[in-house]
Amino acid sequence: MTPKKTVDNTIQFITLIDGDLKLPIIAPDEDSGPLVKALVEDEPGKNLIGYRTWATMKELAQLLSKVTGLKAEVVTLPKSEPPVGVPPELAQELSDNFLY
Known part of the structure; x- marks a missing residue:
């Protein structure tokens, strides 16, 4: 939009x-790395909802x-x-x- x-x-x-x-808000340049790292380090089949804030x-x-x-x-x-x-x-x- x-x-x-x-x-x-x-x-x-x-x-x-x-x-x-309310929508989840993310700062891609700062938040994507830690979120991807968490997914890679966790066991397969896990889901992750990542956001910086709700607005x-x-x-x-x-x-x-x-x-x-x-x-x-x-x-x-x-x-x-x-x-x-x-x-x-x-x-x-x-x-x-x-x-x-």
């Missing part, structure tokens, strides 16, 4: 995800506003709309996934 800037310089995160849903889209928009001074908001599209910026051959599949 790429943020969009409106004519009044508001940054919009346009998504099918509810703005209040909502609304919290991320507030953080962006605080850091940049720009207004930021989350725009949640109806689940019936295809995801923005997704190739047509994937749009239906992803739309179905968001219904769960």
Whole structure:
């Protein structure tokens, strides 16, 4: 999801995800190595859920506003709309996934 800037310089995160849903956040350049190491060192068949923190889209928009001074908001599209910026051959599949 790429943020969009409106004519009044508001940054919009346009998504099918509810703005209040907590999501796992990771810093790939710092977190991936330790997570992969943990998987490699553990026994086969183990699963790992790795994250740095949990945050909502609304919290991320507030953080962006605080850091940049720009207004930021989350725009949640109806689940019936295809995801923005997704190739047509994937749009239906992803739309179905968001219904769960």
